Amino acid sequence: MNPSDAYLAHMDAIVREKVRSIESARAPEQEHYLGQAELWQRVADHVERYRDELSFIVRDLHANPELAFEETRSAEVLATTLERQGFVVKRGAHSLPTALRAEWQSVDFDPRRHRTIAVLAEYDALPGIGHACGHNIIAAAGVGGFLGAAGIGSGKIVFLGTPAEEGHTGKEYMIRAGMLDDIDAAVMVHPFNYDLSAHTWIGRRTLKVVFKGIAAHASMQPYMGRNALDAANLVYQGIGLLRQQMPPSDRIHAVIDEGGHRASIIPERAEMSIYVRSLYVDTLMDLSTRIDDILTGAALMAGVEVERSWDTHPMSLPVRNNTTLADRWAQTQAARGREVLPFGVLPDSQAASTDFGNVSQLVPGIHPTIKVAPPGVALHTKEFADYAATDAAVTAAIDAAVGLGQVIVDTLCDDHLMNKARSEFENAGGPIRATDLR
Missing domain, CATH: 3.40.630.10 (Zn peptidases)
Known part of the structure; x- marks a missing residue:
């Protein structure tokens, strides 16, 4: 077995x-x-x-x-x-x-x-x-x-x-x-x-996230760039840490859809798809607020802009x-x-x-x-x-x-x-x- x-x-x-x-x-x-x-x-x-x-x-x-x-x-x-x-x-x-x-x-x-x-x-x-x-x-x-x-x-x-x-x-x-x-x-x-x-x-919300940074040569002038992929990685790590404080019935799933195209270029754009799920309507909305905070914090740390689009299709309620x-x-x-x-x-x-x-x-x-x-x-x-x-x-x-x-x-x-x-x-x-x- x-x-x-x-x-x-x-x-x-x-x-x-x-x-x-x-x-x-x-x-x-x-x-x-x-x-x-x-x-x-x-x-x-x-x-x-x-x-x-x-x-x-x-x-x-x-x-x-x-x-x-x-x-x-x-x-x-x-x-x-x-x-x-x-x-x-x-x-x-x-x-x-x-x-x-x-x-x-x-x-x-x-x-x-x-x-x-x-x-x-x-x-x-x-x-x-x-x-x-x-x-x-x-x-x-x-x-x-x-x-x-x-x-x-x-x-x-x-x-x-x-x-x-x-x-x-x-x-x-x-x-x-x-x-x-x-x-x-x-x-x-x-x-x-x-x-x-x-x-x-459980209820489910969907979220599309776009981070916008500044491209630069990754070897010659990396300090001139603002790495959008760094922000996406910070979000992924932040979600992982948040799970420790989540009830067992709640769920968050995330993937990085785009994070650059060549390793020699600081990525100026990164995209993520995120699902947020929770057992009750009020906890679903509260968990969504926590995710918004993580996105804002990641963008500040990486020095990039963030755009978020909640519920491209309407949310599913519990x-x-x-x-x-x-x-x-x-x-x-x-x-x-x-x-x-x-x-x-x-x-x-x-x-x-x-x-x-x-x-x-x-x-x-x-x-x-x-x-x-x-x-x-x-x-x-x-x-x-x-x-x-x-x-x-x-x-x-x-x-x-x-x-x-x-x-x-x-x-x-x-x-x-x-x-x-x-x-x-x-x-x-x-x-x-x-x-x-x-």
């Missing part, structure tokens, strides 16, 4: 022990409303009716991966699937050419009395390794959840095809174009190596998990035979970012994970991409579609559930818009 295998085995043992201690301390709350069992069965029957279509989405998108903002073919696959079932699909929804929107509403729908629930789908892939984040599974689950819940209960269900999650913030662009204006709650699911009712997804709705998701998956681990089992340090965070800061939302690969197989690897095209991936998409559909129906039909979810959301601070943060 190599050291990394030993670590993974150790972590899995810790996870299992945490699960046992949590379950022994608190049995999950089981809430039901009149007719829930019958409605859940109807959702499951609806999804099963579309098994072939959902399987096709999983495998076809995997075989034809498309990058962020370029998902023309993938979006068309989802749109035509919904249109074959009689739904009107708006292409280019909410300002993005590859975004989609479709709706179902009951004949008695009244926005003053009924709720509108959104189910989201992603379908962009990663460069070089395709669907190593399993967005093909997310797409199938979102379509299936919409089809599974449509026609049940009183209210409105909105399907949203959301492009450009990988390295970008497609959902935030759509939010600014009105995507959530009429939405009361939002649901989606993400493939993973554990079944989790909720997980930590996901605010709505535990009320997440607990209901866990019940749906338990009914599918899955062992859903409660929130807090995996450490905060095992966290990535998603633009669903921007959605969850505006309306109650869930972003659970569904197991597709073994615990040791990480997202954004070739190994995970391989698992994303297996029979297990199709099964996960079906189970997730059923779960999303059942949670949607519950949010439409269960007043107690939605009142509790709303109260939790408001107690956590209410809506936070990325556009209000600087």
